[in-house]
Amino acid sequence: MNAQSNHPINDTTDPQFLGPEAGQQAGGKAVGNARDVQAHELGDMRTILHIALTQPGVMNQAYRAFHNYSIGNQLLAALQLLDKGLPLAPIASFNAWREKGRFVKKGEKAISLFMPISVKRRADKDAPADSAEAGEGGTFSMFMLRPNWFSLNQTEGDAFAAETITPAWDAVTAMAALDIVEEPCEHLQGNHLGYARARSIGLNPLNPLKHKTRFHEMAHVVLGHTAVADMHDDEALTRQIEEAEAEGVAYLLCALLDLPGQAESRFYIQGWLQGGTLPEKSAKRIFGAADRIMKAGQPVQH
16 A cells, blocks of 8 residues: 555545535435434445444444444444434344344334345337347346344343354455465565555565555455456556545454554545545445455354
8 A cells, every 4th residue: 555644634524535425414414423324314335434434433333233244234233223322232123033032112113224125127128029138127136225123122022142242354264265365575665565466465564554454455356456457556546446445445344343554544545535536336345345355254163
C-alpha cells in the first residue's frame, strides 16, 4: 500500500465519507450514530458500510452476537437492535424460538435481514418463437430484506444460554482455502508495503501492519482485481474504486477481529475516494469479499 502520509486525512465522522448520498436517511437526515439509522428501511449497503467505518466497535460486538450470519447481516441486525434500544443478543425466527421453548412477546416487531429469494425470470416476448429466450424465463436468486427475526430480549419462555464466540482467523487456513499464495516480498522499499498479482501476494517484512496489508492484498485477489493486471501498491494507481474496495475489506476484517490499523484504513479509503463516490455495487462487493475471507480463515474444529 502507499504510505499513509501520501493520502489526505479527513474527519471520518463526515456523513459524506462514502459520497454525498451515503450516511443519509431516506428523508435526507445525516447519520449521527447507530441508533439514529433506519438502515433496514433503506436496504442500502453503502449506508451500512458507512456505519461500520465510523463506528468500528459495532463490528466486533455484532460478530460475537451473530457469528452464524453474513457480515452484512451481522451489522444490519446490530443497527436495528440498537435502534430499538435492545442489547445485542441472539436472534432467530418466530418458529425457531418456538422450537427452543420461547415465544415472541405480543406487539414485538421483527428485524429485517437480507435473504436469498428465488425470482421467476420473464421470457423475452421479442425473441424469435423457436429461440431459448422465447420460452420459459426460468428463475434466479436475489437478496432481499425480509422481517423474519426476533431478538432473545423480544421473547419469553424457557431459559436460553447464549453461545459466547470470540472472533478468530488463521491466515494459512484462509489462503489455502482461497488458493492464494503468500510469497517473499520482491520489493523491500520502506514505502512499499505489499502487492498482489494473479493469485499471489507479497508483504514487506518492515510493514508495521502486515495483517492489514495481508487482508488488503487478499481482497484484491478475491475481488478479481488481479485477474486483469498485476497490482503494485506503490504505483500511482488510477483504479481508485479497486483500492477503496480492497481497503474496505481490510477495514471490516480488522474491525471484526479488533485488530490495529482501523484508523489507517479509514484514512486510506478517504484518500482514494477524495472527490469521488463509492458505488452501491462496490459496497456489496466489499461485504461479500470480507465474508469469504473471514469464513475461509476459521480455525479447523477438532
